[in-house]
Amino acid sequence: MLTHLTSNEHDSGAVNSVSESPIVEQNDVRDLSSLTNHLQEGRLPAELLPSSDLIQEGAKLLITRTMHLISRARRLGADMVEISGVEIRSRVLAHFIDGDSEVFPYLVSIDHRYEEWIEQLDDTIHQYYFERLGDLVIFDFRNSLAEKLREQFGHPFVSDFRPGSIDDWPLKGQEKLFRIIGDAETAIGVRLSDTYLMYPRKSLSGIMFKTEKPFHTCFLCDRSVCESRLAPFKPSLRSEFGLDT
Numbered sequence: 001m002l003t004h005l006t007s008n009e010h011d012s013g014a015v016n017s018v019s020e021s022p023i024v025e026q027n028d029v030r031d032l033s034s035l036t037n038h039l040q041e042g043r044l045p046a047e048l049l050p051s052s053d054l055i056q057e058g059a060k061l062l063i064t065r066t067m068h069l070i071s072r073a074r075r076l077g078a079d080m081v082e083i084s085g086v087e088i089r090s091r092v093l094a095h096f097i098d099g100d101s102e103v104f105p106y107l108v109s110i111d112h113r114y115e116e117w118i119e120q121l122d123d124t125i126h127q128y129y130f131e132r133l134g135d136l137v138i139f140d141f142r143n144s145l146a147e148k149l150r151e152q153f154g155h156p157f158v159s160d161f162r163p164g165s166i167d168d169w170p171l172k173g174q175e176k177l178f179r180i181i182g183d184a185e186t187a188i189g190v191r192l193s194d195t196y197l198m199y200p201r202k203s204l205s206g207i208m209f210k211t212e213k214p215f216h217t218c219f220l221c222d223r224s225v226c227e228s229r230l231a232p233f234k235p236s237l238r239s240e241f242g243l244d245t
Contacts, residue, residue, distance in 0.1 A: 027064040035136045061114040065188035068106035090169045110202035134202045155210035162206035165217040171196045
């Protein structure tokens with residue numbers, strides 16, 4: 001359940017509303033049963049799994065915060081868009097931005113105390129378990145935010161593009177994304193390093209946008225081994241987006 005922390009005075013029911021300041025929410029209580037079941041199925045022998053007491057101890061630290069904007073984007077060319085006055089070079093984003101479009105820059109993060117707790121565990125298998133659990137939680141919340149926006153604005157689908165996910169928008173794009181979103185460190189405790197990595201590590205950032213059918217950057221990624229892959233690689237799409245030129 002998301003607990004509202006701060007917000008601007010936009011009308012959350014208005015289809016074309018734009019938020020000039022970030023909308024920040026926090027989750028304090030979560031049902032982990034489906035995620036722990038998914039994680040335990042076939043991944044680790046039962047005797048190596050952490051105890052239910054240890055899982056509950058970790059669950060208390062799974063405080064998840066979200067921060068997003070409802071912004072307008074303009075396509076400036078085949079590989080350039082402008083969002084909140086910030087120009088981003090990306091053929092993928094430009095492909096989905098049709099004139100003056102609605103987009104949702106976002107951050108999702110787990111409180112830094114969860115990672116610090118994992119580092120203090122003596123058992124490396126338990127560390128692996130809780131690292132993976134944190135990954136599942138953060139992606140689950142990213143998906144929940146997308147679904148919330150889809151329902152709120154009546155879009156068929158809300159898709160997502162993250163800096164560093166493919167070569168079209170390298171990790172350095174985090175710098176401009178954080179400029180768009182605002183003071184994330186004050187709002188939800190997320191800061192950007194000099195190498196464009198986020199702290200806490202269990203953080204996701206990107207831009208969501210409406211699509212007529214599901215879109216995944218995995219379609220455009222030829223990485224052969226990836227635990228986070230959501231969809232198969234489609235080489236023809238790279239040509240369609242002009243990424244091989």
